[in-house]
Amino acid sequence: MNGVSLAAGKPASGSVLRAGERRRPAGRLAAAALLAGGLAAAAWAGSAAAYTKSSITIDARSGLVLQSHNADARHPPASLSKLMTLYLTFEAISRGRFGWNTRVRISRYAATRQPSKLYLRTGQRIRVRDLVYGTAIKSANDAAAALAEKIAGSERRFARLMTQRARQLGMRRTVFGTASGLPARGQRTTARDMAILARSLIHHFPQYSDVFSTRFYRFGRRTFRNTNRLLRSNPRVDGMKTGYTRRARYNLVTSARKGDVQLITVVLGARTSRHRYRKTGRLLAHGWRTARNSAHLRKTPYGYVRIAMRDGVGGKPAGTKARRGGTAHAKAAVRTGKRKQVAAVPRRRPDNKPRIDISLASSAVAAPRIAPDRRQVRQTAAGSNANRRRVHGVQVGAFYRRHQARSALRRAMRALPKSYRNRASSTIVRKRVNRRSVYLARLMGFGLRQAQRACGTVRRRGIDCLPVSVRVAAKGVAGGAPAAKRVAGRSEKAKPRRYAIQVGAFDRYKWARRGLERAHKVLPERLAEGTSNRILAKRNRSRRPIYRARITGLSFSEAREACHILKRRSLDCMAIRTSASG
Structure with a gap:
């Protein structure tokens, strides 16, 4: 240094003390210099670690959390919302609602979405395949809005469906407002919830993994490059999604595989695009080391990221406790008046007692559902089989109010494919149970196989369903309405047609x-x-x-x-x- 010799602790040659000035010990100067250097280094390290708001790293196979930083902090999802849009699209394709090559008409609302976009025109018909790849690779907002309207009719209803499916997957702190992630009031997510969504995509729809790993996609005369740069710079990265808005900053969900270990990383709130890629690279490097460290895995404090099984998502009741105690839950729900949905699978009872449980078909408290008595069915079958035939159908709930039964029938009809809707006849049967009227909502007119398949389709849409069959006179089979009268035990009186x-x-x-x-x-x-x-x-x-x-x-x-x-x-x-x- 110019004026101080730290080794000798004396003023160097050529340095003169002024009047009234005391000598400063060299040790204090050295400590001050070291403290200043330490503070600068700490400040640099703090700034390097603080350019991301939250992050998480998990093992895709087991869900074990390997690293977590503010994983439950709320954050705008930006274009990461498109992951849920694609999840619901894959779900609809798997259930046969439309195909990979189905043409979707672009509405004016979808065509006027803000960029990034494919610049689709109003009235244009685009394949579902092109919309999916445009959403995943180009992050096109107009393609995401078109998929939302195809599935739910409007983006607002689709956003409610996205939030509902998020709850079923276990994303407790996520609320979606748009299909594309454009700013919306109340829209939020967390790094942990995004890890749940990414892991659900990997496990529930592995056949569509190439959608996220595609680097380039040609649409018409244009070729789009994937917005995820790690697909080109890191050979172990095999997909997922980027996101950006001015408020959310730069976000990134990444899936990478090394040997038999697959990791999922989520980075939210990075300052720049380079920061999110740099942070993801560090998380992956740390994840590879931690995933093979058995001692760390045994004492890790981060826990697991658990997802729902695919069979329990989209309508089937999840959990076995509710199934076993269906009758008790039903009585408690009717007695207390709580709006709680209970799995409608009752336990077995003696044949002389009616089977009662709660229907999922209405958000309000439903009436006890009356299951058909098997002994009565056998006695009916033993009668005049020559003049009677069996009509099959599905029962989608039993309610204390007729309008609730009608609402359940409408929801069930919307859940069925068109070929089944043309055959189905809506029937509401009134019965007396414990001195109270109960309305059974049924769709009749199917065969046995068709009724079973219709029940499976309706259950996947979150509506309770039970196959039923009744024997009716041969003349009353075609219409379906006389069958309902037979079930209700009423006489065949002609209604006034005024x-x-x-x-x-x-x-x-x-x-x-x-x-x-x-x-x-x-x-x-x-x-x-x-x-x-x-x-x-x-x-x-x-x-x-x-x-x-x-x-x-x-x-x-x-x-x-x-x-x-x-x-x-x-x-x-x-x-x-x-x-x-x-």
């Missing part, structure tokens, strides 16, 4: 006729049978003719049901009571 439905008022006669034709294509045969078409011509105040298209010859319940079916298909309908002259 009601009609009006499907529109038109300016021209041919338009009214087309409206009637469209309505008949939608209505099932059991409602259209025995009806007649009428077109009434009246003049309005301007003396112009107005043609009212009506379908007459319906009962009150049939008219309401027909209107419900038509409105669900976006057709106008109004139930009216006709006069004696029609």
